[in-house]
Amino acid sequence: MLANFIIDFFGQLLDGVLTIIQGIIFGIIKSFNFIDYGETISTYSELLGGWFWIVGILCIILIVAFLGGIIYLATRGIKKILVMARKALNQEDLVKEVNSLNKEVMRLNLEKDKILSMKISQIGLNANEISNLTGEELEALNGQDNKVEEETTSRFYKLTEVDKAFENYVAPEYDNEITLPILCERFRNFCCSRLKLFYNIDIIRLFVSSFASTRLLILQGISGTGKTSLAYAWGKFLQNDALIASVQPSWRDKAEIFGYFNEFTKKYTETDILKQMYVANYTNEVYITVMDEMNIARVEYYFAELLSILEMPSKAEWIVELVASVWENDPKKLSKGKIRIPENMWYIGTANNDDSTFAITDKVYDRAMPIDINTKGVPFEAPDTPPIKLGFEHFNELLENSKKDFEVSPDNLKKLEELDDYVIKYFRLAFGNRILRQLKTFVPSYMACGGKEIDGIDYVMAKKVFRKFAYLNLAYIRDEIDGLLKFMDKLFGKENMKECRACLSEFQKLV
Template identity: 40%
Template sequence: MSEFLKFAYEVLSQVVYNLVTWIASFIKLFITGWVEYFLIFKTYFPTLNLLAKVLSVLLMLLLIAIPVLLIILLIRRIILHHQLKADSTDNATLYREIGRLNKQVLDLMDEKNSILALKVNAMGGVERIPYMGASALTEDTIPNLKNVTGNEVPAGNTVAAEVVAAMENKDPGKAPLVRAVIEGKEDANVVHRFPKLSLVDAKYRNFQYPKYDNEISLEDFTEGFRLFAASQMGLYYTPEIVRRFVAGMAASKLLILEGISGTGKTSLPYSFSRYMDNPATIVSVQPSFRDRSEVLGYFNEFSKKFNETEFLRALYEANYRKDPTLIVLDEMNLARIEYYFAEMLSVLEMPSKEEWVLDLVPTAWEGDPVKLDSGKIHVSDSTWFIGTANNDDSTFTITDKVYDRAMPIELNEKADAFECEKYPKCDITAEHLEDLFEKAKTDYPISDDLMEKMDKLDNYLITRFKLSFGNRIMKQLYDFIPVYVACGGSEIGGMDYIIARKVLKKFESMNVSFVRDEITGLISYIDKTFGEEEMQDSKNYLRRIQNLY
């Protein structure tokens, strides 16, 4: 045993010795050792050269900085610890404030549930549901009529039973019913998830349609618009622009108005719609438009209502109107048209008008608008879409996919003002306007001589430029030219416009080196085929394209 004590004594004494030595060394390192450090520095400093003196001073400053930094950190730690202990009273005040705010939240919940209970009680026969207080925040059981009051729903009160069932079971099918009751609707069993469209239904419930003019000709119709726009709206258009616009309506349901700013691209369809006493809906396209929901809206799963747009409202209202409806997409190429308007482009290509439908919601609900069929909206044949477009750095290029389906109308100059007497509006049905288009095809068919020249030009373009007319362009040509002639234009003028805007426009995307020289030959061929005095629009367009290369 004595040997062990001797062993323990020696070991512990050595540990204590080492510990004391380490503490003494630490104190000497940072406190008492500075006398020796400075003696050494004083001894060597006079013998050092300039660079060595600078380095020696830096070394001493570094040695001084280390203990100073340790002391600063230690002092900050002590101060922080003292402050935390001193703030104990402030913490208690903070806890009391949190408790007061929690109490206010509970009071607001109590007030909200009291209002809800009053709404439910207003249906009659349902006892007031008391508020559960703070237990509602901690208990898993949701308070309802039965487990709070111990009472069942009175017999015969079916509306109250459905409300309570929806509250207890969270039945999605009943949730809109609960909201309808709370919102105080006249009929608690009807849910209007399309409020704007439902207002359209109410508007046309007792609508008195005007007496329509079914005797007017296309030429009188177009000239009447010029006189109406000048006399009642102070807007002036040349006969050529108006007949192109009307003929474009015959060729396509989508028109694109292009031109420099200030030439009346937006005012043309707006004044035209006022002339027919059915003001156009103007939709301002935003650069953020990416898909169909930007123009048609979307169903909000949280509110159980459809976020409707003015575009959708106008599209739906067109199903009630007998006169033409114009929907204007202002600055339509601020976003990519083939993104947000792709579905509409596809629908308008359907051969049967019965297939012109768009899915809005997957299923039908009671209370949906009258003109919706199983959640689908029909695109009326009386609807035309008019897009305005600028070509600058802020816009996207309109692709061939869009151009092929649309009828472009260029407005690059303003018409001269003229005086005329006040001209009245024209009430015309879309059906009569379509009949006038069909009548024009019968009365003014394209001549065989002109089609023969067209075929020669087609063969020339295929041979020299690998460019051919598509079936869609040919159909638009047969629809456009007769109406253009019926509105007061010439057959060769209509052909000239279609070739320039629908065929030769494709040269803009043919960035090849030989185009400039080949265009000169094409202009000569057009002069030889159609005559030097004809096809001026096409030749001017070619010269403009030639200057781009």
């Protein structure tokens, strides 16, 4: 009897559940029985006539919308169930991974404790005294391994290799008899005979004499006129190849020149320019660093620190800090993490003026000596001319002596002062002490190279002063330029100041 009771009692529940399931299945079949819908429409269409079709179509639309909604909701429900199931599985995997990582951390901590215990025993402490150590003492113990690595591996790999290369360096014999005129002539003939590069002697004189006035030269003009080749040829002529660094559009700060210390690897990322500077501190050679297409990035950004340093009158202040700390195995020529900017290195930038480049600002132009190369050289015959070995000390002595032997005449200095007053009065521009100082160093060297004093003055005025007229309102000053040209004819003569005259005439044509 008990068994019959249990069967009857739970059988009633089972019959009810089966009835619900059957009802759901029957309801779904009934709802989607399109044959019955068709028969119903067919029956009533004959009884109700034409208006029935309008009502019938609306009913069909409602039925389709209702059934579509049911299907949509059912699909969404199934997707949510699947997503929740997947998240549950992923959560289980994450829990397993976290547990695995926790075990690994525990293992590493145990290993660390063993190593620390060994270090403690080495300094005479027992395990019970470890808890008495301060955090700084524990950090110092953990840092001993890093210190060992610092002592065995230099963070300046390239500079350390330079130290090794110069351990047994013997300076070569230099040509200490050559003069500036002969230097210019031989360089021009060398370019022609050995490299098949053809330059006007005036370009060579401008190039060589520019070394006296500034450490930054800018060779500018249209593409394909031999700007980079001129600096390249100078390195070949002196038997000390120029370093050609291709400027990238991404250059933004001094790290592109000097490199930077990587805090993660504890190594210094050295640039080729930094290495060249370091090498230059070892020798008496004349070094050239070429920044090819220098204005493809903003010069006043990546070259700013060097511009400021090279302006300092005392060479003892030509110092750049590379790192703040000092390691025992740092390169020999670094002093307290600082490098000395070598006196025997010049920086030559090549610049194209097109849509892909930035305009070079006055800040850069005022501190540099621009040389325009806008025409291809005309081939000429030259005797075979070998390269020379020119030491920096002799070259610098030639440039310094030219300031004494070929000083700018007092008469021309007085004329320049009058011209300065005129330009200030009518154009609100002044030469500035920097430009006048460069003129007093450039013109004597230009004369020592074989050029004329008035031509040197003409070049500096055109490239350093009248060039700035481009930033003025040319339409407003067009007539004033006529007056300036007449004033210059009165001061220097109509046959002189051709560069200035061409520059000013070009501005008038732009109006």
